[in-house]
Amino acid sequence: MSLTLASSRILTMDQGLTEYEKGWVRIEGETITALGQGTPPEGGDVVDMGGDLLMPGMVNSHCHMTMTLFRGLGEDVDDRLFRYVLPLERECVTPRTVAIGSRLAALEMIRAGVTTVADMYYFETEVGRVIDESGMRGVVGQTLADFSAPDHKSFDEGFALTEELAEMFAGHPRVTASIAPHAPYSTDIPVMRRVAEWSDAHPDVPVQLHMAEMVSENEWAQKNHGMRPVQVVDKAGLLKPGLVAAHCLFVTDEDMDRMAEQDVRVAHNARSNAKAGRSIAPVEAMRKRGIPVGIATDGPMSGNTLDLFSQFGPVSMFQKLLGQSRKPMPAVDVIRMATLEAARVLGMDGKIGSLEPGKQADLIRIRLDDPRVLPVYDVYATLVFAAMPSDVRDVMVAGRWLMRDREVLSLEAPKVIADALQVAGEFNARIEEIDRRKA
Ligand SMILES: [Zn+2]
Known part of the structure; x- marks a missing residue:
C-alpha cells in the first residue's frame, strides 16, 4: 500500500x-x-x-509519563516531594494508575506532535503497553532506586523487573526496554557497576540516568567519594557509549571532555530545571564537543507539559542569556535537538529523526x-x-x-481523561488526609 x-x-x-x-x-x-x-x-x-x-515527529528524550497524575500538585509547597509525592507514590502508584497516567501523557504528546518518548518510572511494562496501544514509539526504562519504590523493595527485585521488561519487548518494532538507575546518589557505585555489567550483556537495552542535576548531588559526591557526580558515574564504569544522561547541569570542562570521549548523550530539561531553580545546562559547550543533546520535558510534575513547543523558548533563551547575545542556540539547532539529534541521543537516528528514504x-x-x-x-x-x-x-x-x-485516532480521548480525573480525585482525598494530619 x-x-x-x-x-x-x-x-x-x-x-x-x-x-x-x-x-x-x-x-x-x-x-x-x-x-x-x-x-x-x-x-x-x-x-x-x-x-x-x-x-x-518530535522526540521527547526524557519523561516520566505516569506523573501526569501529579501535574500541578503542591506547586508552591516547598517540601511537596516529602509531604505529598513520595507518600502518594508509595501508596497509590500501581499498574492501574501507571497505565492511566501514561495514557493521558500519550494523548497529550500525540496532540503536540511528539512521536517518540523516552520514559523512566515504575511498572514500565504498563508504560510499554500504553505506548504500544497508542501507536507511539518509546523507550521504557525500569527505574532502580534505593528509596522506597512502589514496584521493588530491593535492587535484586529491580533487576528482575528489568529482565521481565526486556523480555516482554524484545524485538518489538516500536517499544524498546531500558534500564534506568535513578541517579548516582540513589544507587551509588556498586549498583551502577552492576548496571554497567548488565548492560554489557544486554547491548540492545539502553541505559538512562539522572546525572549532575542538583547541588545536593555534588555535595553527596564530594562527601562520599571526593569527586564530582560525573566522575562517580565514570568510576562505576557507567559513563559508557549510549548512556542517556538527563540534566547534566553541573558539569565541568573536564567532565564534558570525558562525556564526549565516552559517547554519552544528554537529555536537556530546560523548563523543569528552571522551575526548580537549579541551573542552566551548558548545552552549547556540550554540543561544541560533539555530545548530542536532545530536548526533553522531564515529568509533568516538574515541567508541567509534555509538548516540546513549550520547551523551545527556554532552551533557546537560556543559552542566549548565558552567552549574553542573540547568537547562541539558533532556532534551527533547537529544531534539530527536537528531531534528528534527539533520535541520536536515543540511538535511533538510523531509523527516525529525519524524513529520508x-x-x-x-x-x-x-x-x-x-x-x-x-x-x-x-x-x-x-x-x-x-x-x-x-x-x-x-x-x-x-x-x-x-x-x-x-x-x-489511536486512543479514546474522553475515557482517557475521565480515568485520569478519577485517579486525581483519589489522590485528592489522600492529600486532604495528609493535610489534616499535619495541621
Ligand atoms: Zn527526570
Missing part, C-alpha cells in the same frame, strides 16, 4: 537540512521510500496537505496560518518562538495516522 502526501512544505531535518517548498513524501507501509519537489509520481493514494508544513514514516503536519505565526520569514524561528501544540494537525508513526485534523 503506497501513500503520497502532496503539496506541502517539507523540512526533512536531514544532515544537510534539505527543504522542499512544494514537496511530496511517498510512504510504503511503514517506511518513507521517496521525497521530492513538484508533481509526485503516479500510483497509490494521494493526500493533499494543503501547503501545510511536514516535518519529522528508508526511514520510518514518523511525521507531523503543522498548519502555519494562525495570525500568531504570520508572516513566516524563518520557519525554524516560527516553530521555536510562535507555534504551539494546537498548530499540529496530523500525526503519523510508522505509516499509521495517530491523529487527523486534531482528532486522536
